[in-house]
Amino acid sequence: MTKETVLVAYGSKRGGTAEIAEWIGASLRADHISVAVKPAREVHSLSGFGAVVLGGALYSGRWHRDSRHFARRFTRQLREHPVWLFASGPLDDSTDAGTDGKAFGARAVHRTADRLGARGTAIFGGRLERTATGFPASAMAKSSAGDFRNRARIEAWAKDIATRLG
Ligand SMILES: Cc1cc2nc3c(=O)[nH]c(=O)nc-3n(C[C@H](O)[C@H](O)[C@H](O)COP(=O)(O)O)c2cc1C
Structure with missing residues (x-):
């Protein structure tokens, strides 16, 4: 098992991706x-x-700027590190089969993964709360609000990382 600490870093605007990062962290901790x-x-x-493990929300076809900047700053x-990337976006279950589904912006994340030599990349569903404020989120929320983060799938992905670090 790796003795050094694993960093789970994320870019999140409305907290959904931050919580995914916490779930991944908890899952890795459960594997000691x-x-x-x-x-x-x-x-x-x-x-x-x-x-x-670097993750970020997808907004307007781009990975969250904090995640992009992180990848650039520490290229x-x-x-030289084992790296895994994830993104959270589609407000549907289109990624649940383990594909990019309808994630607009996933391709750029895959390009970053290639550049960094990432060992794995996953695209997860996103979350938009019905009460989201600000434009265009509040307008989108009228038709697309929901929580499409598949925690079981996210934890299985983290488990795989733990196994590969072991
Ligand atoms: C204004 C807006 C633009 C969005 N653009 C995209 C997008 O281009 N691709 C995508 O897959 N999801 C998109 N989404 C969905 C978000 O990625 C999803 O809500 C995500 O869970 C947000 O993460 P956060 O809570 O960490 O900010 C968009 C959501 C909003 C509100």
């Missing part, structure tokens, strides 16, 4: 892995971390 879960913009160094180190 030391984990730190942090907003990507608050990470200033990768020293002390043995592996990185050199990330290429």
Whole structure:
């Protein structure tokens, strides 16, 4: 089992992706892995971390800017670490079969994964609360609100990471 801490870093606007990061962290901890879960913009160094899981919400066809910036800032180190990427987006169950489904923006995440030599990439469903404020989220919420984060699938993905770090 890896002795160094695994960093789970995320970019999230409305908290849904932050919670996915916490679920991944809890799942890794259950497999006796030391984990730190942090907003990507608050990470200033990768020293002390043995592996990185980097995630972000998808907005307007792009990965959250904190996740993009993190990948850019730490490109050199990330290429030398075991890295996994995830994104959370579609407000439907189209990713549940393990594909990108209707995720607009997933291709850019895969390109980043290639650049970093990531060991795995997953696209998960997203969440939009009915009470979301701000435009265009509030308008979207009228037709697309819901929680499409499949926790069982997310935990199975984290379990696979734990096995591969073991
Ligand atoms: C304004 C807006 C734009 C969005 N654009 C996309 C998109 O391009 N692709 C996608 O898959 N999901 C898109 N979504 C869905 C979000 O990715 C989803 O709500 C996600 O769970 C948000 O994560 P967060 O709560 O961490 O911010 C969009 C949602 C909103 C409100």
